[in-house]
Amino acid sequence: MKLIRFTVGGRTRLGKVVGDSVVDLTDAAEGCGNSMRSLLSALPTLRAALEAANSPLYALADVVLEAPIDDPQKFLAIGMNYKAHAEEAASAGIHVPDTQLWFNKQVSCITGPFSPVILPRESKQIDYEAEMGVVIGTRCRHVSRQEAPGVIAGYFVGNDVSVRDWQFRSPTFTLGKSFDTHGPIGPWITTADEVPDPHDLTLTLALNGEERQRTSTRDMIYDIFEQISYLSTVMTLEPGDILLTGTPANVGIATQTFMQPGDIVRVEVTGLGAIENMFIPEPVA
Known part of the structure; x- marks a missing residue:
């Protein structure tokens, strides 16, 4: 997977890139908010749901890609x-x-x-x-x-x-x-x-x-x-x-x-x- 943080409509979300599209992972990564660190901490448990997610969908060209992780400890x-x-x-x-x-x-x-x-x-x-x-x-x-x-x-x-x-x-x-x-x-x-x-x-x-x-x-x-x-x-x-x-x-x-x-x-x-x-x-x- 290509995991991202992206902003659309003034809100920053977690997602994945599939071709020229972005799949919003907000629901699949429930409880993680827009923190990639939280998602990675739970990745072994969440992986199947993240891989299966296919909507909501945005065009990659229509979103702003943020730093994929903005809150590392180190x-x-x-x-x-x-x-x-x-x-x-x-x-x-x-x-x-x-x-x-x-x-x-x-x-x-x-x-x-x-x-x-x-x-x-x-x-x-x-x-x-x-x-x-x-x-x-x-x-x-x-x-x-x-x-x-x-x-x-x-x-x-x-x-x-x-x-x-x-x-x-x-x-x-x-x-x-x-x-x-x-x-x-x-x-x-x-x-x-x-x-x-x-x-x-x-x-x-x-x-x-x-x-x-x-x-x-x-x-x-x-x-x-x-x-x-x-x-x-x-x-x-x-x-x-x-x-x-x-x-x-x-x-x-x-x-x-x-x-x-x-x-x-x-x-x-x-x-x-x-x-x-x-x-x-x-x-x-």
Whole structure:
């Protein structure tokens, strides 16, 4: 299934995408409201009803797709997890650790798959990072690599928008990764059963129609299952927690290409869809 949050008639609902249509899952996901986190928590029980639902029906073109999950407890991202990007960072004098490097994106940065992304007044170094995202579906701790596939609810497309000067002010990266609207995700959550091999997908990013990033998820240094095992050693992962799994080489900072007003960034992952966001100046208060 392709699970979404969508707005129609001024009301945000849960749904699924079937071809060019949206099926409203409000009745099938009774008690979940418009919270994808609640739906994912109950997914094992609700799955049959969600799969069987076929109405109410809307045209996909007539609804607004929202961030598929807007209330995760955790939004974590791994740094320098593709070989070429790690080499790119090392050549710029950035230390590349010999273990997984994780940082937080505050959940308040989440925005929709086609929503504008704000260029903050405080920086001129706003950058893009194409990423594939993972959504946890099962509360878990101390998960082995072999067990990890069983705790994944699904996958999505993301852009780890980064304010580079703020990022490097602190070794945690958190501030430079967490400006409002700097976590566009979507367009939907593709459930794990529809992704036979998440490590054999193509990830691309285009800036104003010009391709800037391309890689295969085969090139991850630490694969998704290793990532989940590593994180769950430290913390309990909850349904709805989201992880970004790394970006390929040719981020903007490598060529001093930073986002300008009107720039449009499109990120696509084969089989998972695409998100596309325009960068706009921060409104004057």
